[in-house]
Amino acid sequence: MHLARFPRRRYTHGFTPIEFMPQLSEYLAGPNLYIKRDDLLGLAAGGNKTRKLEFLVADALAQGADSLITVGAVQSNHCRLTLAAAVKEGLKCQLVLEERVPNSYSKDASGNNFLFRLLGAEKIAVFPSGTNLQAEMQKLADELAEQGRKAYLIPGGGSNKLGGLGYVSCAEEILEQTFDLGLKLDNIICSSGSGGTHSGLLTGLIGNNANITLTGISTRAKSEPQIAKIHKLSNEIANLLELSTDIKEKDIIVYDDYVGDGYSLPTDSMIEAVTLFAQLEGILLDPVYTGKTAAGLIDLLRKGHFKKDDNVLFVHTGGSPALFAYQDYFTDL
Ligand SMILES: *Cc1c(COP(=O)(O)O)cnc(C)c1O
Numbered sequence: 001m002h003l004a005r006f007p008r009r010r011y012t013h014g015f016t017p018i019e020f021m022p023q024l025s026e027y028l029a030g031p032n033l034y035i036k037r038d039d040l041l042g043l044a045a046g047g048n049k050t051r052k053l054e055f056l057v058a059d060a061l062a063q064g065a066d067s068l069i070t071v072g073a074v075q076s077n078h079c080r081l082t083l084a085a086a087v088k089e090g091l092k093c094q095l096v097l098e099e100r101v102p103n104s105y106s107k108d109a110s111g112n113n114f115l116f117r118l119l120g121a122e123k124i125a126v127f128p129s130g131t132n133l134q135a136e137m138q139k140l141a142d143e144l145a146e147q148g149r150k151a152y153l154i155p156g157g158g159s160n161k162l163g164g165l166g167y168v169s170c171a172e173e174i175l176e177q178t179f180d181l182g183l184k185l186d187n188i189i190c191s192s193g194s195g196g197t198h199s200g201l202l203t204g205l206i207g208n209n210a211n212i213t214l215t216g217i218s219t220r221a222k223s224e225p226q227i228a229k230i231h232k233l234s235n236e237i238a239n240l241l242e243l244s245t246d247i248k249e250k251d252i253i254v255y256d257d258y259v260g261d262g263y264s265l266p267t268d269s270m271i272e273a274v275t276l277f278a279q280l281e282g283i284l285l286d287p288v289y290t291g292k293t294a295a296g297l298i299d300l301l302r303k304g305h306f307k308k309d310d311n312v313l314f315v316h317t318g319g320s321p322a323l324f325a326y327q328d329y330f331t332d333l
Pocket of ligand 1: 048077078159191192195197289317319320
């Protein structure tokens with residue numbers, strides 16, 4: 001694969017670390033657990049959207065845009081990072097926020113919501129779940145066009161084929177690092193939300209014939225529609241890269257058992273996972289994505305899903321600023 005064909009901005013210096021988690025591995029008496037620290041990616045407070053934005057913002061600049069418009073939930077890490085990328089590039093940024101949980105938006109909320117204002121969003125428009133958000137983004141773009149400005153629309157989570165290239169590059173990074181470390185991976189675990197992370201990693205691993213099992217933990221959707229989404233997006237990415245192999249449905253693994261009552265709503269297993277990572281490894285997860293994904297990893301491990309000498313890599317996709325909006329759920333500390 002020749003990723004350098006695609007224009008890219010650089011927001012991170014070098015690779016993010018792969019670290020062994022000795023205390024957590026021992027506590028869970030499980031396989032060897034490693035973590036890919038994509039929470040340490042560049043832009044304000046890091047996280048997986050930074051990799052996607054490297055390709056998306058390069059495209060926006062190539063098209064002569066002066067503004068970015070994107071969409072996300074009320075505590076969206078993606079909105080925070082799109083805004084940070086816009087600030088860094090001297091662009092304006094407008095956000096369309098979706099109340100996936102009714103009445104969940106509060107102007108004064110902490111976490112990412114506070115950072116939207118601190119980073120200087122030009123406009124924040126909030127809509128109930130079920131609104132046609134693409135149409136709302138387009139309306140904002142049309143308003144800017146009337147003022148002679150030019151907006152570039154970024155889909156939710158930055159998850160289209162161009163954004164997905166960010167996680168193809170992450171797969172290549174992981175293969176290069178593990179080769180360097182002499183570390184043979186058996187399993188990689190990631191969150192599966194808007195799907196760019198899961199799809200990009202899958203396409204990158206299959207495109208390199210890596211033969212590493214990739215497991216996605218859903219943070220919102222049921223497995224069946226999530227698998228269909230990953231199938232479609234990973235093949236779009238594969239086509240963009242002119243890969244000779246198709247990505248097949250049987251290559252896609254999604255577990256939907258860790259969503260709980262719904263997207264972004266806390267679960268006991270999320271709280272356990274966030275607490276274990278913090279107190280055994282000093283690593284901050286987030287309540288919406290990586291906490292639930294780690295809960296999936298821990299549950300699969302306890303159910304005997306992995307072999308004792310397996311090497312398992314957990315992809316930390318970031319999100320810790322959202323923790324500060326969930327403090328009230330951590331009552332037993
Ligand atoms: C967006 C997000 C995810 C999910 O990634 P997708 O590419 O949308 O599937 C996982 N973790 C964090 C912290 C996120 O912000």
